[in-house]
Amino acid sequence: MFTFYVGRSGSGKSTALVEKAVEMLDASPKSGKPLIFIVPEQMTFQIEDQLARKVGGMTRAHVLSFSRLAYRVLQEVGGFTRDRLHKPGMHMLLKKVIEKTKPELRVFQKAASTNGFIEEMERLLTEMRRQALTADVIKPTEDANRTAFIDKQHDLHLIFQEFENQFDGVYLNQEEMLKLALVYLPQSELFKGATVFIDGFHDVSQQEQNVLFELLNQVDEMTMALTLPKEPATMEANELDRFYLPTKTFIQFAERLKQQHVPFESVEFLPGKRYRASGVALIEQNQDYSKKSSKESSDGSIEIVEAVNRRVEIEAVARSIREKVRVNDLRYKDFALLLRDISPYEDLIKQIFKRYDIAFFLDDTRTMMHHPVVELIRSSLESIIQNYRYEPVFRAFKTDLFNPLDVHTQVYRERIDELETTF
Structure with a gap:
C-alpha cells in the first residue's frame, strides 16, 4: 500500500509521519518489523532527534538518506570491493578522459583546457547518472546533418562513453552505489515487511525512484509526504506553477504505481497548524504574487525594519x-x-x-584547505621540497600542532613570533 500525504508547508505532514512511527514504537519498542525514514542527508539528524526525544530510543527505527540506504544494502549483501571516488577523484578521471578524447572532439577541443570545464562536465555527467541515463541517449544519429548542436552532442557522447568505460566496474561513488543497491536489494533482508516513510523531497531523481519502487516490492507500507496545496487534478504539471516539482513527483509516482497495479491513496492536510499568526499565514497562502489577494490588517506578527548598512x-x-x-x-x-x-x-x-553572547550555528560549507592538519601536511611537504624555506616552515609552526602538550598554546605562539622576527 502506498499513501501520499499532501498539504501546504506547516500543515502537519511531517509531524503525522513522526507520530505514526512513535505510536508503532510505543506499541512494540523492540520486536516487530523495521521502521524506515528516508529523508535528505541534512534532515537525518532532525528526525533522529525527534524520535529519540519522543520515544527515548530507536531500536527498530532507522533514519536513512539515499546514500546511506545504498551503503546499508551493500554492507549486508556485498559490493564494496571497488575504490571509492569522490569529487576530486572524479575531476582527475575526467581530465584523463578528456585528454584521451581531445583529438576527436569537434567543439570542446579548445574549451577543454579552460578553467571550470572539468567541473561543469562533472556536474553534467553526475546529473545524467542520477537520472539513470547512459551515453547512448545522447548519441547523434548516423544520418544527422552537421550542426553546432550535433557536434556538441557528438563530443558529449564521446566523453561520457569513455568515462563509463573507465569508471564502470572499477570505481564507486554515490550514483554508482544507488545503481548497485538496485541490483542487490532483492537479496537484502533489511527491509522485508518494513514500514517506510519518505519526507523532505520535492524532486526525486530517476535512479532514486527506481530504488524506491524496488523497495516497494519488499515493504508492507510506504508513505510519502509532498508539499502540495492539494492532490493534482490532472496528470500534467505546469512548469510555471510554484509547486511544479512536487506536482511532477506526485504524477510520476502515481503513473508508475498504476502501471505496477499498486493501490495508493492521498491524504490531504489542511493548512494553518504551524502559522498561528495571521500575518505569517497570509504570506504563506499568497506566495503567488501575480494574483491579486485581499488586503488584511496586520496583527503585528510581521515587522519590516530598514537599516543603513x-x-x-x-x-x-x-x-x-x-x-x-x-x-x-x-x-x-x-x-x-x-x-x-x-x-x-x-x-x-x-x-x-x-x-551579544548568542549561541548559534552557521550553516555554511567551510573548505578543508584551512584546517590545521591539512595545512600542516601541505606546509611540511612544501618545506621539504623547497629546502626549508622561511614561509612554509612558519606556516607549519603556526598550526600549533608542534607545540608540547604540557605547555600553554599562547606561550609557544609568542616564542614562534619572537623566532619569526629574528629572520
Missing part, C-alpha cells in the same frame, strides 16, 4: 533575539536567521552574535 541590520537582529529570550522565555534554538546570500553577513554574524 548590514552591521546595523545584524545588530538589530541580535538585540531583538536577546530581548525575546529575556521577555518571552524563549531559547536560542527557537530562532532562525534566513538569508538569500550568507557570504556578506558571515563575518558580521560571528562578531556581533559573539559580542
Whole structure:
C-alpha cells in the first residue's frame, strides 16, 4: 500500500509521519518489523532527534538518506570491493578522459583546457547518472546533418562513453552505489515487511525512484509526504506553477504505481497548524504574487525594519533575539536567521552574535584547505621540497600542532613570533 500525504508547508505532514512511527514504537519498542525514514542527508539528524526525544530510543527505527540506504544494502549483501571516488577523484578521471578524447572532439577541443570545464562536465555527467541515463541517449544519429548542436552532442557522447568505460566496474561513488543497491536489494533482508516513510523531497531523481519502487516490492507500507496545496487534478504539471516539482513527483509516482497495479491513496492536510499568526499565514497562502489577494490588517506578527548598512541590520537582529529570550522565555534554538546570500553577513554574524553572547550555528560549507592538519601536511611537504624555506616552515609552526602538550598554546605562539622576527 502506498499513501501520499499532501498539504501546504506547516500543515502537519511531517509531524503525522513522526507520530505514526512513535505510536508503532510505543506499541512494540523492540520486536516487530523495521521502521524506515528516508529523508535528505541534512534532515537525518532532525528526525533522529525527534524520535529519540519522543520515544527515548530507536531500536527498530532507522533514519536513512539515499546514500546511506545504498551503503546499508551493500554492507549486508556485498559490493564494496571497488575504490571509492569522490569529487576530486572524479575531476582527475575526467581530465584523463578528456585528454584521451581531445583529438576527436569537434567543439570542446579548445574549451577543454579552460578553467571550470572539468567541473561543469562533472556536474553534467553526475546529473545524467542520477537520472539513470547512459551515453547512448545522447548519441547523434548516423544520418544527422552537421550542426553546432550535433557536434556538441557528438563530443558529449564521446566523453561520457569513455568515462563509463573507465569508471564502470572499477570505481564507486554515490550514483554508482544507488545503481548497485538496485541490483542487490532483492537479496537484502533489511527491509522485508518494513514500514517506510519518505519526507523532505520535492524532486526525486530517476535512479532514486527506481530504488524506491524496488523497495516497494519488499515493504508492507510506504508513505510519502509532498508539499502540495492539494492532490493534482490532472496528470500534467505546469512548469510555471510554484509547486511544479512536487506536482511532477506526485504524477510520476502515481503513473508508475498504476502501471505496477499498486493501490495508493492521498491524504490531504489542511493548512494553518504551524502559522498561528495571521500575518505569517497570509504570506504563506499568497506566495503567488501575480494574483491579486485581499488586503488584511496586520496583527503585528510581521515587522519590516530598514537599516543603513548590514552591521546595523545584524545588530538589530541580535538585540531583538536577546530581548525575546529575556521577555518571552524563549531559547536560542527557537530562532532562525534566513538569508538569500550568507557570504556578506558571515563575518558580521560571528562578531556581533559573539559580542551579544548568542549561541548559534552557521550553516555554511567551510573548505578543508584551512584546517590545521591539512595545512600542516601541505606546509611540511612544501618545506621539504623547497629546502626549508622561511614561509612554509612558519606556516607549519603556526598550526600549533608542534607545540608540547604540557605547555600553554599562547606561550609557544609568542616564542614562534619572537623566532619569526629574528629572520
